[in-house]
Amino acid sequence: MATTDHRKQSLYFPEDMLEEIQREATRQDRSLSWIVQQAWKVARAEIRRMPSVNDVLSAPARPAAVAASPAATPAATATLTAAAPNPDEPKS
Secondary structure: OOOOOOOOOOOOOOOHHHHEEEEHHHHHHOOOOHHHHHHHHHHHHHOOOOOOOHHHOOOOOOOOHOOOOOOOOOHHHHHHHOOOOOOOOOOO
């Protein structure tokens, strides 16, 4: 029989995202942890398709004409520029 590892970990979410997760947990009568675990299971494959920071930093530089090309997809740009807020940085 498999045992479950109940390690504790602090996770930081933007306030509006946390409130939305809390509302969903209340709606489903589930814990926040359960909601986040299910969200990870659903999103895991999509997240793994995203480039890592090392992939982005080590990618060869593209000519400016290619970067400004209308063929560049907005999704690719959003993936490269999206970043979670760092809770250790002071708020401006």
